[in-house]
Amino acid sequence: MTATGAFFEQLAAVGHEPRLCKVHGRVRFDIRDGDQVERWLLDIDHGRLRITRDDGPAGTVITVSAEVAEAMSRGEMNGLAGIARGEIQVDGDLGLALRVGRLFPAPPDSRRALPDRGR
């Protein structure tokens, strides 16, 4: 399975996310790979999380390439930088997208960290 698939499957299995306890809304990820579009729909109700492979309507749509989705799911993508760069396209509520963006994993330490000061 791709890192992206694993990430959403895991979110779906948990079904609850305290970091979204103030959030109410639907966010859809449209992940483009050539002509294919893989969709994940997040239905967020104050921390309760329902995730489906649905192409239903959502107030906020996040469009990324499969490559970018993989990087996000591995913690290798800074969301705000990705938006400023044009690699992550958000239509709808940017604030909501940023909150959902926090669910993605932290950068793998070894890769993002700079050389230790060697104390």
Place this chain on the structure above:
Amino acid sequence: MKDIAGTVSCIDGSTFIVSDTSGDVEASAATPVGLFAADTRFLSRWVLTVNGERLTALSVDDSQYYEVAFFVVPGGQVDYVQADMSAIRRRRIGADMTELLTIFNYGEEEVELDVRWEVAADFADIFDIKFDIRDKAGSHYTHVGPEELRLGYRRGTFRREASVSASEPATFDPTGLRFTPRLRPGERWSTELRVVMRALRPDGVDLRAPVRARRPDEDTLPESVRAWLAAAPTLDTENGALREVYHRSLVDLAALRFAPLSLGGASVPAAGLPWFMTLFGRDSLLTCLQTLPVTPSLATPTLRILASLQGARTDHVLEEDPGRILHELRYGESAAFEEQPHSPYYGTVDASPLFVVLLDEYERWSGDAALVRELEPEARAALAWIDEYADLTSTGYVWYERRNQVTGLENQCWKDSWDSISYADGRLPGFPRATCEVQGYAYDAKIRAARLARTFWDDPAYADRLEREAAALYERFNRDFWLDDRGYYALALDHDGTPVDSLTSNIGHLLWSGIVPPERAGRVAAHLMGPALFSGWGVRTLAEGQRRYNPLGYHNGTVWPFDNSFIAWGLRRYGFAAEAGRIAEGIIDAATYFQGRLPEAFGGFDRHVTRYPVRYPTAGSPQAWSSGACPLLIRTMLGIDPHEDHLAVNPALPPAFDRIALLDIPGRWGRVDAFARHRPSQPAPDDGHHPASSVE
């Protein structure tokens, strides 16, 4: 606005243009002039000529921050003899920029004019300019159309574009546009140019479109400024300088408001022109604290956006930790490609405690319990960050040591230049470091959060714990930082716990936070007002006599108005009303030398030597927390403070002011007035009452 010598600026939040006095822009790689939005320079050349000649300004009307009019004639100042032809360039900034040129022919002949704008865009990131980086990784493109000139920059999926168009027929070419109007004697001719700045996604959607949609259009902007000024309390005083500074401060705070994309249109203060036109955690929190009595509407959106971007995980490049409040947020190329860590950068240790301090202070003024409940998780996370992530040596203090060794900040306190933290003999301490004022903020945050926990979060056990921790910090701090032989607090602790012994303005913040025992406050106040620290205008960042003291040292000797406003507030808290008043007098006096606009900092030279406050060469201006200094100094002189549902007033006017009245102060009480005037025959009352009015 003429604060960088010889320049005129025009501002609307994070969008601004800095030009020369004739309205032209000729940017070099390392000078912050040009048209900017989203941390990017969209115009680096914007030069108007008529018949091949540059124009010279006879006068400039910049009385509105978002609009400036240049009254110009052809020719340089030296060879100007007679002008049959004159012109007005009226420029206005909003989400984009417009410039209306009107040319008058007062001669007796019909003339055909060659009106030419030279246009170029280097798309420099603000950090390219700061660090003089000239090689760009992407490529520029130019598109000449029949009705527009489009200048663009592309780097992978990153694209920025400036489009120039005109209301009158023009000829466009790759380096500008040209008009050839014919004017009979007594005739005038006009055209309006529009420069649209776009941050384009690969699908052509402009990231700045919501900014354009939300900003008031040209005709509503003056009305929004009038409404902003009308909502603020009215200042009534015989002191013309104070009136001027107060008005200027309110207008500049309006100018610096900007609506971050992620906030649905609400405005927060940008930190300052030209380098800091974006969201800074520390600057925006301190500005909101300074301005609660006059512009409280800034506080809620500031707290909300900082909460929404609060650290959630660990990232060594961004220096992010769970619960940490951000330092700086940028949208330019260097942030987009992570060449700078500003998306967002978390390298500050004071924003997290100050977040809690502002939340409490805002509730005390507004009675907005709903916001305190809404932001409970973020406030708790910020407090947890203090204990779990900031105590790098497990000694019970807030320490810092950058994890991003390449682009992170060495000093993560408000004095954040590399050499700002030094021993009296000039040595730099090792890392990590714990500066004194941040321990005061942490103490204050815990005391205040205990009140919030007890009153609003229904968690008395947490309140008890916070109070126990605050008491222990107070004890520990007064043991480890106090230099008894000198009579002041060490600037910081070195990595091994050695006190960094220089005498600095930081000790004034300790009074504000309340971490100083009353019996020590007198010695601290005496140092603040002594000749080594007090210049006659204000308290220097670093005292004369310390090895690194330099009256033009950014954090090593200059006087910062914002710093002084918090010191005055702290002095007042401990009963040093006369000392607080001397600072208020000095800072307000200094402002008169800057047309009422307090800059970020000015020279620390002795007032008796220079007689005027010396301009600091690259000081930001306007600067949000300098604009916030005047409201806080007024608060300090009036001694206004919320007490449950009323506003207590306990004025103490220094000799320079005979009378200060602040009318219609908004808060949980509705609107009340506070009065102060000298009446030497009567003793000063020691408490205020409602309706808030008092005499001294």
